[in-house]
Amino acid sequence: MEERRWLIALGAGLILLSLVLYALHFLIFRDFFHISIYTLGDVAFLPLEILLVAVVFHQVLASRDRRQRMEKLNMVIGTFFSAFGTQLLTYISDNDPDLDRVRPMLLVDETWTDETFREVESRLKRHPCRVGMERIDLAAVKRFLGSREDLLLRMLENPVLLEQEAFTELLRAVFHLNEELQRRPDVSSLPETDTAHLAGDLERIYALLIREWLDYMRYLQKNYPYLFSLAMRTNPFDETASAVVE
Known part of the structure; x- marks a missing residue:
């Protein structure tokens, strides 16, 4: 007034x-x-x-403001992958029984073009993103996510995420899985029905995570070559990945 x-x-x-x-x-x-x-x-x-x-x-002014918001959003996404996103994707994908079908096409390098990224995205839509629960150590996943719960909460509270629904959905899926695991005192002897339920949560995360990772790699390639260099050397789908420059 x-x-x-x-x-x-x-x-x-x-x-x-x-x-x-x-x-x-x-x-x-x-x-x-x-x-x-x-x-x-x-x-x-x-x-x-x-x-x-x-x-x-x-x-x-609106275009400039939008670019600044997207820059902040990509900083949040970068923090997510640096803190635990890449580790989580590595662990889940290593337990994908169909990984060998898509592993060769996910070895991103500096020669990739927008057309390459679009083609891989299209092919990934046909990938089932299954998880072999017999090889998953739920106790280790529980400890891993639990140790990063505060970071997850801070990210979900960040207003810039309103610009990116897909990434927000990924965070919700990860937070939901963490909540499911933390509410089970013992995850080492669950019935098959419950294991199947948790498999669905993991596969939801896997499908969202792999697409967000690919989008983030494209962003780094275009805007931050030095960050892209490290991301290539620590590619979760590269069996010979190493941060050491050789």
Whole structure:
């Protein structure tokens, strides 16, 4: 309410100042004809001024603001993969019985183009993203996610994630799996029905995680070659991956 009153007062003050200046012009020069000409010229230019200021300038600012928000979002995504996303993807994918079908096409390098990324994304949609639960150590997954619960919560509370629904959905899926595991005192002797339920949670994460990882790799390749270099050397689908430069 106070802001509205301030705007109304400002507008009224500016209009009054304009009238006073026009009156002063008339008192000094006694030339109403020129006042009319310049007033009409100013009014005629007003629509163009509105177009330039309210539309063009606004779009420039909005585009800049959008780029800044996306930059912040990608910083959050980078933190996610650095803190535990890459490790989680490595562990889950290592327990994918069909991994050998897609492993060769996920060895991203600097020669990849947008067309390459699009082609791989298309092929990944046909990958079942299954997880062999007989090889999964649920206790280890429980400890791993539990140790990063605070980071997950902080990320979910970050408002910039509203710009990226797919990544937000991934965080929700990871947080849900962590909640499922933390509510089970002993995950070493679960019935088959419960194991199947947890397998569904893991496979949901796997499908979302692999797509987000690929998008992030494309972003790094385009914008941060030095970060992309490390991401290539620690590729979760590369069996010979090593951070050591050889």
